[in-house]
Amino acid sequence: MQCRVISIGNELLIGDTVNTNASWLADLLTEAGIDVTHIYTIGDDLDTMKEILSEALSSTDLIITTGGLGPTHDDITKRAVTEIFDCELVLEDSVLEFIKKVFKKRNIPFSKSNYHQAEVPDCCEVLFNTQGTAPGMWFDRGSVKLAVLPGVPHEMKHLMNEKVMAKVKAINGDTEFRRSYYITTAGIGESTLSDEVIGRLDNILPEGVSVAYLPSPQGTKIRISAYGSSNKEIDERIDLVRNHIKRKAETYIIGEGKDLNLAKAVGELLAERDLSLSVAESCTGGYLANAITDIPGSSRYMMGGLIAYANKVKENQLGVLPDDLNGHGAVSKPVALQMAKGVANNFGADIGVSTTGIAGPGGGTEEKPVGTVWIGFWSRDEHFALKARFTNDRLINKERSAAVALEIVRRSILGIAEMPYGLKKYPA
Amino acid sequence: MQCRVISIGNELLIGDTVNTNASWLADLLTEAGIDVTHIYTIGDDLDTMKEILSEALSSTDLIITTGGLGPTHDDITKRAVTEIFDCELVLEDSVLEFIKKVFKKRNIPFSKSNYHQAEVPDCCEVLFNTQGTAPGMWFDRGSVKLAVLPGVPHEMKHLMNEKVMAKVKAINGDTEFRRSYYITTAGIGESTLSDEVIGRLDNILPEGVSVAYLPSPQGTKIRISAYGSSNKEIDERIDLVRNHIKRKAETYIIGEGKDLNLAKAVGELLAERDLSLSVAESCTGGYLANAITDIPGSSRYMMGGLIAYANKVKENQLGVLPDDLNGHGAVSKPVALQMAKGVANNFGADIGVSTTGIAGPGGGTEEKPVGTVWIGFWSRDEHFALKARFTNDRLINKERSAAVALEIVRRSILGIAEMPYGLKKYPA
Numbered sequence: 001m002q003c004r005v006i007s008i009g010n011e012l013l014i015g016d017t018v019n020t021n022a023s024w025l026a027d028l029l030t031e032a033g034i035d036v037t038h039i040y041t042i043g044d045d046l047d048t049m050k051e052i053l054s055e056a057l058s059s060t061d062l063i064i065t066t067g068g069l070g071p072t073h074d075d076i077t078k079r080a081v082t083e084i085f086d087c088e089l090v091l092e093d094s095v096l097e098f099i100k101k102v103f104k105k106r107n108i109p110f111s112k113s114n115y116h117q118a119e120v121p122d123c124c125e126v127l128f129n130t131q132g133t134a135p136g137m138w139f140d141r142g143s144v145k146l147a148v149l150p151g152v153p154h155e156m157k158h159l160m161n162e163k164v165m166a167k168v169k170a171i172n173g174d175t176e177f178r179r180s181y182y183i184t185t186a187g188i189g190e191s192t193l194s195d196e197v198i199g200r201l202d203n204i205l206p207e208g209v210s211v212a213y214l215p216s217p218q219g220t221k222i223r224i225s226a227y228g229s230s231n232k233e234i235d236e237r238i239d240l241v242r243n244h245i246k247r248k249a250e251t252y253i254i255g256e257g258k259d260l261n262l263a264k265a266v267g268e269l270l271a272e273r274d275l276s277l278s279v280a281e282s283c284t285g286g287y288l289a290n291a292i293t294d295i296p297g298s299s300r301y302m303m304g305g306l307i308a309y310a311n312k313v314k315e316n317q318l319g320v321l322p323d324d325l326n327g328h329g330a331v332s333k334p335v336a337l338q339m340a341k342g343v344a345n346n347f348g349a350d351i352g353v354s355t356t357g358i359a360g361p362g363g364g365t366e367e368k369p370v371g372t373v374w375i376g377f378w379s380r381d382e383h384f385a386l387k388a389r390f391t392n393d394r395l396i397n398k399e400r401s402a403a404v405a406l407e408i409v410r411r412s413i414l415g416i417a418e419m420p421y422g423l424k425k426y427p428a
Numbered sequence: 429m430q431c432r433v434i435s436i437g438n439e440l441l442i443g444d445t446v447n448t449n450a451s452w453l454a455d456l457l458t459e460a461g462i463d464v465t466h467i468y469t470i471g472d473d474l475d476t477m478k479e480i481l482s483e484a485l486s487s488t489d490l491i492i493t494t495g496g497l498g499p500t501h502d503d504i505t506k507r508a509v510t511e512i513f514d515c516e517l518v519l520e521d522s523v524l525e526f527i528k529k530v531f532k533k534r535n536i537p538f539s540k541s542n543y544h545q546a547e548v549p550d551c552c553e554v555l556f557n558t559q560g561t562a563p564g565m566w567f568d569r570g571s572v573k574l575a576v577l578p579g580v581p582h583e584m585k586h587l588m589n590e591k592v593m594a595k596v597k598a599i600n601g602d603t604e605f606r607r608s609y610y611i612t613t614a615g616i617g618e619s620t621l622s623d624e625v626i627g628r629l630d631n632i633l634p635e636g637v638s639v640a641y642l643p644s645p646q647g648t649k650i651r652i653s654a655y656g657s658s659n660k661e662i663d664e665r666i667d668l669v670r671n672h673i674k675r676k677a678e679t680y681i682i683g684e685g686k687d688l689n690l691a692k693a694v695g696e697l698l699a700e701r702d703l704s705l706s707v708a709e710s711c712t713g714g715y716l717a718n719a720i721t722d723i724p725g726s727s728r729y730m731m732g733g734l735i736a737y738a739n740k741v742k743e744n745q746l747g748v749l750p751d752d753l754n755g756h757g758a759v760s761k762p763v764a765l766q767m768a769k770g771v772a773n774n775f776g777a778d779i780g781v782s783t784t785g786i787a788g789p790g791g792g793t794e795e796k797p798v799g800t801v802w803i804g805f806w807s808r809d810e811h812f813a814l815k816a817r818f819t820n821d822r823l824i825n826k827e828r829s830a831a832v833a834l835e836i837v838r839r840s841i842l843g844i845a846e847m848p849y850g851l852k853k854y855p856a
Contacts, residue, residue: 015455027443
């Protein structure tokens with residue numbers, strides 16, 4: 001089954017709004033085994049809408065439109081549809097009552113012009129929108145189906161999930177659908193992972209199974225996708241390559257699942273082992289603590305952190321020795337070591353990690369250029385620091401330092417001797 | 429001048445990647461006074477590309493394509509163009525030499541298949557890409573111009589800024605362009621701002637000047653846009669409404685400029701007044717410190733912070749009284765007050781702010797539902813706390829609490845008695 005998506009809205013054409021609706025739809029439809037071939041983004045222009053929609057109606061199996069369902073002159077979608085299908089607008093009572101209630105609740109007066117919002121083409125099936133005032137509409141034109149949805153993201157998603165996908169799946173029949181499995185890795189570069197650690201896969205990839213590497217500053221996700229008519233069938237298809245990857249990349253795999261990230265994986269490990277964590281941050285400035293505490297339930301293992309931005313705070317709050325600060329500078333091995341140990345001891349935590357570096361854009365020297373970061377680790381078993389060299393972008397440096405810090409914690413708990421990116425351990 | 433954008437890439441049609449290239453282009457082109465009428469997103473399919481491109485070539489003035497310029501079979505853009513324009517691919521020496529150098533630097537062997545990357549249609553002007561290996565191309569087809577660019581965002585942006593915009597502006601001539609001015613507000617809801625504080629503008633808005641309200645969890649930006657053939661002309665057109673808005677919304681305005689945010693505005697104020705800041709965070713878990721330290725130069729005024737996630741850390745590190753923790757709970761006025769004072773005194777800062785609340789999704793009770801947050805403020809002049817009630821989304825709660833905390837700092841320094849969202853001050 002093929003599909004075209006039409007996103008309507010001037011705000012999309014002037015760069016005010018990024019078209020996240022379209023990617024969300026593309027992802028949902030692809031997972032359902034539907035082939036999205038075109039995404040059009042157009043303005044609130046009736047003629048353009050009629051042109052694009054007419055062409056699509058004779059070229060594909062399914063069309064999803066979002067937007068253009070406003071209460072004012074922007075309301076081009078209903079008009080375009082009415083004109084193309086040569087049908088009439090009729091007042092839909094249930095929608096009218098609902099809109100009146102919404103207006104009343106929000107204390108907005110309901111005027112005559114608002115009646116238009118409750119009018120729908122008589123050739124459609126109304127998809128009642130409980131999240132907003134513009135109803136969705138479904139048109140069955142025989143060989144092609146059309147779903148007309150509001151542009152507000154949560155309203156659109158609600159209607160797709162609650163109403164449209166059931167219809168689409170009913171038409172698509174006992175077809176194959178696509179499922180993707182994600183394996184998340186950390187502390188290794190994408191090309192090293194794909195070329196050296198995992199290597200060539202074409203000799204073990206069955207028909208219809210694909211593997212993609214999705215890099216990010218946090219690490220690389222490996223996505224294994226396959227088509228099948230049941231989860232069981234898909235599982236069987238990907239089994240060989242999934243196990244192969246898990247065996248080869250074992251050291252670097254932090255877990256499975258699309259939404260897994262380092263903070264979540266490390267959090268689960270700490271909770272499992274009943275270990276507590278505290279962080280002492282200088283250059284990451286709160287990024288690391290924030291990433292950890294974004295995870296619900298993190299209060300179970302996260303004692304807290306100290307953002308020791310000023311040097312005297314490193315001394316007074318973490319016990320870093322003034323002689324080391326003066327002699328070696330804040331961005332140094334002894335300071336990283338003392339910060340990690342100091343925060344763990346002060347907070348009564350099992351593990352302490354620290355970051356001290358030059359986030360940039362300023363502050364670099366020839367000896368310590370921007371992107372130089374020392375990361376310290378303390379536990380009852382180990383006390384060491386690593387020296388990393390990132391980039392010249394402040395925000396990327398924060399993100400990457402935090403990722404390395406979390407990956408050090410993970411590997412240390414699991415007893416993996418190799419450190420992220422093969423960085424050397426400098427013991428205390 | 430009208431323009432159509434064509435974004436090419438399978439990853440865009442399966443929802444892997446959000447089409448940020450298109451919005452970036454739309455914004456840049458709109459500011460230059462160019463009317464973007466269509467954005468197409470298609471896959472790496474030669475026939476679709478030829479169909480869309482052929483249609484566009486006879487319907488508009490300018491076409492920008494991004495993507496489809498890979499080193500492999502994905503390279504449909506060059507093929508489509510060559511076939512439509514009936515021209516030949518020729519090896520471009522300067523590009524070949526550059527690519528060889530890039531490969532050598534990255535230690536990748538240069539093979540015969542890589543020669544294809546240096547081939548370009550003989551009917552184009554090469555737009556040399558210093559950021560990557562795929563050159564951009566400019567086609568002057570008389571009434572319509574075509575720019576073919578790589579899909580990698582920073583490479584595309586570099587070519588647009590360095591090469592394409594100059595050509596476009598030369599063609600567009602002494603035309604009007606659009607300029608937008610941004611005024612950022614905080615601590616007031618969008619509808620209150622537009623309806624009650626600023627009020628109706630249609631009686632003072634000249635022809636061609638528009639005002640838009642752009643809300644976010646941090647606050648609302650007001651965008652004033654106008655067309656003109658010079659900055660001076662645009663300034664004159666918007667002068668009346670800009671001054672009107674600044675006068676009416678003075679209390680809530682944190683500054684001007686598209687990229688201004690609270691952390692930046694408050695940072696500038698602290699630096700200006702030679703004041704230092706420290707933060708004590710519980711429910712925001714590092715979000716606030718991270719927002720502050722994202723700003724380059726923040727070490728000038730930011731002493732640091734304490735993420736006191738565990739209650740015993742609130743006691744040991746901030747001096748919060750056990751009796752208050754036990755008697756009132758962590759999410760309470762006395763605890764917020766003590767956290768703010770404790771962190772300021774410990775870090776030797778002029779100002780301390782604190783957050784303690786229930787970020788969610790769990791942890792709420794009937795008395796203190798999820799989204800209940802106390803925010804404390806301490807300075808030598810004032811010591812008080814505010815009680816806010818946000819939502820049930822953990823990440824939104826973090827963001828909004830941090831925004832209110834920063835806005836409290838701004839208003840307190842400036843001596844504005846009214847607190848964000850009209851929240852009540854509970855003095856110590």
